[in-house]
Amino acid sequence: MQNACVDVLETLAPCLTTGGLDPGIAQFISILIGVALVALFPLVLVILLIWLERKIAARVQDRLGPNRVGPFGLFQNLADAVKLIIKEDITPAGADRLIFNLAPIIAVVSTTLIWAAIPFSPIHIGADLGIGLLYIVGVSSIGTLSVMMAGWASNNKYALLGSFRVVAQLVSYEIPLVLALLVPVLMTGSMGMQDIVRAQQGMWFIIPGLVSAVIFYISNLAETGRAPFDMIEAESELVAGYNIEYSGMKFGLFMANEFMHAFTANLLFSVIFLGGWAGPLSTQIPFLGFIWLMVKTFIVYIPSLILRATIPRVRIDQMMAFNWKFLVPVAIVNVIVVAFLLQIVKAIGWMPDPGNTDFLAHVPEAIILLAGNVALIAGVVTMLRNSGRRERLAEAAPAANDEHAIVAVH
Amino acid sequence: MLELNVQTIAFLIFAICSLGGALGVVTSRNLIHGALFLIVSLFGGAGFFVLLSAPFIAVVQVLVYIGAIAILIIFAVMLTRSMTGMRELFNRQWWLSAIVGVLLFLLLTIAVIMPVWGVNGSKSNQPVSDQVATTQDLGMALVDGNQYVLPFEVASLLLTGAMIGAIVIARDTED
Amino acid sequence: MSVVNEWAFIGVFMAIAWIFPSLPLVISWLTRPRKANAIKMQTYECGVETVGDTWVQFKVQYYIYGLVFLVFDVELIFLFPWALAYNQLNFFAFGAGLLFIFLLADALIYAWKKNALEWA
Numbered sequence A: 001m002q003n004a005c006v007d008v009l010e011t012l013a014p015c016l017t018t019g020g021l022d023p024g025i026a027q028f029i030s031i032l033i034g035v036a037l038v039a040l041f042p043l044v045l046v047i048l049l050i051w052l053e054r055k056i057a058a059r060v061q062d063r064l065g066p067n068r069v070g071p072f073g074l075f076q077n078l079a080d081a082v083k084l085i086i087k088e089d090i091t092p093a094g095a096d097r098l099i100f101n102l103a104p105i106i107a108v109v110s111t112t113l114i115w116a117a118i119p120f121s122p123i124h125i126g127a128d129l130g131i132g133l134l135y136i137v138g139v140s141s142i143g144t145l146s147v148m149m150a151g152w153a154s155n156n157k158y159a160l161l162g163s164f165r166v167v168a169q170l171v172s173y174e175i176p177l178v179l180a181l182l183v184p185v186l187m188t189g190s191m192g193m194q195d196i197v198r199a200q201q202g203m204w205f206i207i208p209g210l211v212s213a214v215i216f217y218i219s220n221l222a223e224t225g226r227a228p229f230d231m232i233e234a235e236s237e238l239v240a241g242y243n244i245e246y247s248g249m250k251f252g253l254f255m256a257n258e259f260m261h262a263f264t265a266n267l268l269f270s271v272i273f274l275g276g277w278a279g280p281l282s283t284q285i286p287f288l289g290f291i292w293l294m295v296k297t298f299i300v301y302i303p304s305l306i307l308r309a310t311i312p313r314v315r316i317d318q319m320m321a322f323n324w325k326f327l328v329p330v331a332i333v334n335v336i337v338v339a340f341l342l343q344i345v346k347a348i349g350w351m352p353d354p355g356n357t358d359f360l361a362h363v364p365e366a367i368i369l370l371a372g373n374v375a376l377i378a379g380v381v382t383m384l385r386n387s388g389r390r391e392r393l394a395e396a397a398p399a400a401n402d403e404h405a406i407v408a409v410h
Numbered sequence B: 001m002l003e004l005n006v007q008t009i010a011f012l013i014f015a016i017c018s019l020g021g022a023l024g025v026v027t028s029r030n031l032i033h034g035a036l037f038l039i040v041s042l043f044g045g046a047g048f049f050v051l052l053s054a055p056f057i058a059v060v061q062v063l064v065y066i067g068a069i070a071i072l073i074i075f076a077v078m079l080t081r082s083m084t085g086m087r088e089l090f091n092r093q094w095w096l097s098a099i100v101g102v103l104l105f106l107l108l109t110i111a112v113i114m115p116v117w118g119v120n121g122s123k124s125n126q127p128v129s130d131q132v133a134t135t136q137d138l139g140m141a142l143v144d145g146n147q148y149v150l151p152f153e154v155a156s157l158l159l160t161g162a163m164i165g166a167i168v169i170a171r172d173t174e175d
Numbered sequence C: 001m002s003v004v005n006e007w008a009f010i011g012v013f014m015a016i017a018w019i020f021p022s023l024p025l026v027i028s029w030l031t032r033p034r035k036a037n038a039i040k041m042q043t044y045e046c047g048v049e050t051v052g053d054t055w056v057q058f059k060v061q062y063y064i065y066g067l068v069f070l071v072f073d074v075e076l077i078f079l080f081p082w083a084l085a086y087n088q089l090n091f092f093a094f095g096a097g098l099l100f101i102f103l104l105a106d107a108l109i110y111a112w113k114k115n116a117l118e119w120a
Helices: A012-018 A023-060 A076-085 A097-117 A132-153 A157-188 A193-199 A210-223 A249-272 A286-310 A316-348 A359-409 B006-027 B031-051 B055-079 B094-117 B135-143 B149-173 C002-016 C019-031 C061-084 C091-113
Strands: none
Touching: A023 A076, A023 A097, A023 A249, A023 A286, A023 C002, A023 C019, A076 A249, A076 C019, A097 A132, A097 A249, A097 C002, A097 C019, A132 A157, A132 A193, A132 A249, A132 B031, A132 B055, A157 A193, A157 A210, A157 A316, A157 B055, A157 C061, A193 A249, A210 A249, A210 A286, A210 A316, A210 A359, A249 A286, A249 C019, A316 A359, A316 C061, A316 C091, B006 B031, B031 B055, B055 C061, B135 B149, B135 C061, B135 C091, B149 C061, B149 C091, C061 C091
16 A cells, blocks of 8 residues: 555545545545646646747747747746736726626636546546546537627627627537537547547547548637637727727736637647547556647647738638538538448448557558548539639639620720 | 435535526526526536436536527527616516416426325435436437437427528518 | 546536636735726727617627527537447448438528528
8 A cells, every 4th residue: 555655646545545534535635636736737838828829920920029038038928917917907887797707717717627628648637527528518618608798798889799709700610610529439439538549549530530630620720719710809800809898817817718728729639639648658657648648739739829920810701601611511521421431441340449559450440531531622622623613714704705895895 | 314425515506506597587687697697507407417427418408508598598688679677577467477386386296296206205215227328328229220210310300490490580681 | 436526526626716717816906006087997989989878789690600500509419429329330320310410411501592601
């Protein structure tokens, strides 16, 4: 029993029990410490994330970014946080105080609740729910509510209008998000997050599920309000949208929530499609799994920062058309294609047993699914090209007629 | 006897959420506050499903009810003009509705609850079944030819009909 | 029992996790200046006086988007158990799921053709 206390990270509850505490209370204390760690880690990480974003955006724009406060400007965000805390907090007249104050807290809580179900290593997970994936989707839909509350409680026409647009965008892009998440569930046969990561020890899901990975990534960009879908924080229109009347630390919480949400979305991408903690030696040394997860998340997160500094903003009607007329049909067809190909793979007999972590055993199945995905992409691109060609011909024909008219006048 | 363990405390909390939220919905003067109380009440309902070992239904409750229907209700409330400062909470037939409410409560207790739980609650300690069905069982039952595949397909027809009907009604003001 | 254990984590999380974002708010409430005057408290409308009440008659298009989202959300709820049990089922299950998805894709095509998905 003395060995139980060696690795405190793994065995906190038995460690406390051997120290003479009641097992129920020891369990409760370990839950409490786990909750504190999981809830604090994203909040502390946000400071690093904002610094990273400012540096990368600066470098893309050929300037230096923050470099005065602390080495490489690392403490810039601490200074900003202190500034926001000591700023005067102006609540507009006629605002609904309780909801006004509650909205930023609910936004942040809904994002940190996601972290409770994410597997950080083979043995560390906050709560390995049997329905972990659906729980994560459900919790992120609470964030939509906080936007509505913020917009309404501000007693401001523009905040209300801005929050309606934001809710319409968030709600629309949830459909391709969840449709894309059906594919890993199909391939794993379980919604638990640890099961999904364990099923990827043979082959990461990004290869057999390429189209769903792409749809998931794009929908995440839209759900978290990152470029090019950042109508949410379009500073040049509707002034700051639903954030207009927020000042001081409440505004700071909304900003922190945005960066946290973006990182969490990319964390989910690397858990579900890039294998999570699966990597060399991660089953022997659990903490290494956590390192792998963070490395993969940053590899996926940094392109989204570069995208933000590069691509122009999409208009709201273009955004909606893109979602309902392109992403949703493609996601639906993708689910059908993957389901069909899985049946074929099962019928042929190339389906590896669950729990098989051998890479080569998964290759035949992955090749068939990848071929199906590539065929789907080719079909979609062909349809887009044909419809684009038709549009261009339709535009060119009346112009040609005008030329004839001009010639005739001469 | 009532033992004070985690489940009892959780049940109490969820009961307070559901009933308190429902009370808030019908007594608040501000429609938006009513919608937010509804969300609290729905959370209580989701908690009950967790206690009943049906976590899938609990998450469905959060995802669909709170994430979609509550938002639609808030949208609809904001479409109407006077959403704040309602004058009267009760109209003049409150005594009739109180009688109907009490009668309904007695009817439900006698006709539905007592046959299942016994007259004094004597059968309430027995579990409903000895197996806990998982979500996978639900999935298999939904497409099993002998079980629920027909309601599964009819549900999709119902959803299609609902969407078509809603679009017809909502777009009526155009063309 | 382990099911309740995991949800106990979520329960404790919900009870406690809101304390951490509230801490900066509390510190801010303790340390910020309080110089309220009437002009600062006015609602913001590009620097001019507000015109009209704060309610706004918005387009019914927002409601239609929410409605279509609701129908598809319920469809996804039905599809998740199907996807969960998929690996243990035979080809008939694929056909059942296909029919389900087709009927709802039908509804999407109806909405598309009736211009219910246009932003205008």
